[in-house]
Amino acid sequence: MGHPDADVHPVATGAAKTVVDRHQEDQDLILYGSWFCPFVQRVWLVLEEKKVPYKWVEVNPYNKPDSLMKINPRGLVPTVEHDGKALYESSVICEFIEDAYPDHQKLLPVDAYDRAYSRLWSDFVSTRIVPAFHRYLQFLPVTDLPGLEEKRQEFLDTLLTFSRAMREPKEGGFFFGGSSPMMVDLIAAPWLQRLWVLDEYKGPFFVPLTTEWKRWNDWANSLSDLKSYYETESDKEPTRKLYKR
Incomplete structure (x- = not known):
């Protein structure tokens, strides 16, 4: 894919925009993501399937929000902030969400x-x-x-x-x-x-x-x-x- 062009569309569109718009209120978990990133979508899918409350913060790779840079100076997405602590790397985040929300739908087998x-x-x-x-x-x-x-x-x-x-x-x-x-x-x-x-x-x-x-x-x-x-x-x-x- 390479790096997205500087004129990348700034926000999600279509069905994804509807979901983003539903997740703008403050929550214990914040997902910093870019709508086009497949690694972000991994985390997004896990949150949606488990029905975990979260706030979506859109990250433009050419204009990263200060709130992201403070918790992850590399400014990479996906990043999640949970109770003031930051995590990144999509697979790690997905497993964290599974562990942090055990009462929600389980996505890993018990065995x-x-x-x-x-x-x-x-x-x-x-x-x-x-x-x-x-x-x-x-x-x-x-x-x-x-x-x-x-x-x-x-x-x-x-x-x-x-x-x-x-x-x-x-x-x-x-x-x-x-x-x-x-x-x-x-x-x-x-x-x-x-x-x-x-x-x-x-x-x-x-x-x-x-x-x-x-x-x-x-x-x-x-x-x-x-x-x-x-x-x-x-x-x-x-x-x-x-x-x-």
Whole structure:
């Protein structure tokens, strides 16, 4: 993606703006985020799924608020402030929210092995899927068709590996662990939501509809139907401009 242009759209749009507008009152937890950032969206999805009260503070990367710089001098997002203490790094924040709000919907399994399994594949998303996505998106020149195809296949291979790790679907949903969305689903969701960017800027991109990919496609459809998924998505046009090279 690179750095967003200085004229980045200043606020969320579409469904996401409606959610932002609902979260402007002071709360014990403050989320400093930029509407376009997939790592911010991870945290946002967790907050929405757990129904944790929070205040949203929009951060323009070229005009960061003083309140953010005081608690995180690097000015990176996502940052959360909770009872006057700051945390950053999206995966760390997501786990913190799970621990700090145990009476809200649980996003990590109770069983110790299942919790570790969830963390293992959340890490796979961060260390394998996300880098492969960006290597493909940033590959130039697009006239190098063999090189482009290599990056496309590398990315698809990570998605297939991820889908093969999913548990057998249970009645009511096809999420990674079964019938309900869990942390690992939300950790991966922002990149599922941005697959259209690959199609737009790297030529036709699609996940096959073969039997081998059925579990992935069922998972993607279940995730796409989540209210939190589509309510944290901004309109495509401001997003499109961010990725244009």
